[in-house]
Amino acid sequence: MRLLFELSGEHETLPRSEVLASIEAEGHSYEVLEEEGMILVVETEASPERLGQRIALAHAISERISSGTISELEDGAGDLDIDGSIAIRMRDLRPKPERTTDSDVLERVGGILTKGRKVDLENPDFEIRLVQGESNYLGIQRASIDRPSFQQRKVDNRPFFSPISLHPKYARALVNLARASEGETFLDPFCGTGGILLEAGFIGARLVGSDIKEKMIEGCKENLSKFNVHSSFFRSDVGDIGKHVGEVSSIATDPPYGRSSSTMREDPGSLYERSFRAFQEVLKKDGCLGVVLPEEKYVEMGEGFLELKEVHKQRVHKSLDRFYCVFKNH
Numbered sequence: 241m242r243l244l245f246e247l248s249g250e251h252e253t254l255p256r257s258e259v260l261a262s263i264e265a266e267g268h269s270y271e272v273l274e275e276e277g278m279i280l281v282v283e284t285e286a287s288p289e290r291l292g293q294r295i296a297l298a299h300a301i302s303e304r305i306s307s308g309t310i311s312e313l314e315d316g317a318g319d320l321d322i323d324g325s326i327a328i329r330m331r332d333l334r335p336k337p338e339r340t341t342d343s344d345v346l347e348r349v350g351g352i353l354t355k356g357r358k359v360d361l362e363n364p365d366f367e368i369r370l371v372q373g374e375s376n377y378l379g380i381q382r383a384s385i386d387r388p389s390f391q392q393r394k395v396d397n398r399p400f401f402s403p404i405s406l407h408p409k410y411a412r413a414l415v416n417l418a419r420a421s422e423g424e425t426f427l428d429p430f431c432g433t434g435g436i437l438l439e440a441g442f443i444g445a446r447l448v449g450s451d452i453k454e455k456m457i458e459g460c461k462e463n464l465s466k467f468n469v470h471s472s473f474f475r476s477d478v479g480d481i482g483k484h485v486g487e488v489s490s491i492a493t494d495p496p497y498g499r500s501s502s503t504m505r506e507d508p509g510s511l512y513e514r515s516f517r518a519f520q521e522v523l524k525k526d527g528c529l530g531v532v533l534p535e536e537k538y539v540e541m542g543e544g545f546l547e548l549k550e551v552h553k554q555r556v557h558k559s560l561d562r563f564y565c566v567f568k569n570h
Contacts, residue, residue: 242273243288244304244379245280246331246371248297250409254552254564255297256280258413261566262294265419274307278333279373281307292383294443296390296412300331302369302379310345313370313378317352322380324365325358329381332372345370349378393438399466400459405435406494406532410554410564412439414492417550417566418530420445424489427522429478429515434460436492437471447471448485452478479514482521491519492530512538516545523569533563542567 247255256275263270263286274281281304288301295301306316328350353368367381390408395401406414415436420426422444428436431449437460441447449471451457457473464471474484478495495515497508512533519529529546533539539551546567554562 241285241288242281242283242304243286243291243382244302244369244371244377245282245295246299246302246333246369247278247280248299249278249333250297251552251554254410254413254554257550257552257566258295258297258416259291261419262286262291262416265294265416265421266290267421274375276373276375277335279371279377281377288382292385294412294416295385296387296409296416296439298385299387300369300381300385301383302371302381305378305380307375307377310348310376313345313349313376314352316378317349320353320380322366325360325363326353326366326368327359327361327364328353328368328370330370330372334373345372345376393435393467395433395435398433398435398463400433400462402433405433408435408439411435411492411494412442414494414530414532414564415440415443415445416530417528417564418490418492419528420490420492425485425487427481427485427488427491428493429476429481429491429518430493430495431460431473432456432494434463434471436494438464438467438469440492441467441469441471445490448488449473450476450478450481450484452476478511479518481518485522487524488522489524489527490529491523491527494532497534508534509538509541512541516542519567520545520569525569527569529565529567529569531565531567533565534561536563539563539565546570 245259266286268284268286270282270284369379371377393408395405420440426440426445427448429450431451437447437449549566552564
């Protein structure tokens with residue numbers, strides 16, 4: 241199936257990489273057919289419904305029917321073989337200065353789509369997507385991303401929280417970058433308040449969490465319990481995780497990185513070096529690590545232990561950057 245992803249645009253590179261990593265995590269290959277800005281078209285056998293349950297940084301997933309000029313969309317609309325009521329939704333994903341009211345696409349393509357079909361804007365059998373970028377795209381929506389659910393899991397909606405936790409949508413993206421898979425063992429060795437574990441749990445991974453502080457583990461348990469997510473836990477310094485857990489399929493974590501996040505008075509460089517060594521020890525061959533690092537020098541440090549696959553820089557504020565990194569065990 242040729243899948244059309246309407247990306248969120250919240251980051252220049254993360255949404256695209258999250259989609260492709262999620263397809264791989266579901267055990268499928270892909271071929272990128274078209275991409276521009278917030279639009280990505282991929283050919284894959286992965287289930288769009290399942291991908292819609294995983295992905296955070298997108299809005300909708302459609303089966304792409306046609307793309308190109310308005311005439312090419314008209315041809316695709318004329319060949320569309322569906323039986324049932326429809327609703328047509330139009331989305332303009334061009335850069336904001338280029339967006340204009342373009343009724344021509346809707347009138348010409350919509351006229352063909354509605355001919356002989358019932359229109360039901362409230363509860364249609366099929367939602368047809370008309371997406372505008374540099375090109376035009378016609379698709380049948382196969383999944384929508386439940387974006388409000390991520391807001392509902394923000395730190396201030398959890399019984400135990402820390403203000404430095406990742407937003408749930410970025411925690412989910414990190415989990416997907418780590419190729420977490422349903423039924424496979426997933427580890428967060430700096431579990432903190434449990435935001436990353438929560439997102440891996442909703443994907444269906446078998447969770448293991450650890451932290452050096454018992455207080456954090458107890459708070460993490462409380463948070464997971466609120467959302468009916470189960471995990472096993474152990475208290476440990478990150479350097480000793482190999483004593484408590486066997487081989488794991490994937491790791492995603494946001495380690496402490498400085499003043500406002502305790503490193504137990506250990507220099508961050510020492511902590512990260514010990515962490516990478518421990519990750520290399522417990523991560524299965526070809527398993528992936530998704531980790532957030534505060535400086536490029538720590539990215540380079542990680543390359544001494546694991547193969548660096550990708551890096552996504554995110555500006556948090558003037559004095560803080562985050563580097564979302566994916567490493568693979570050799």
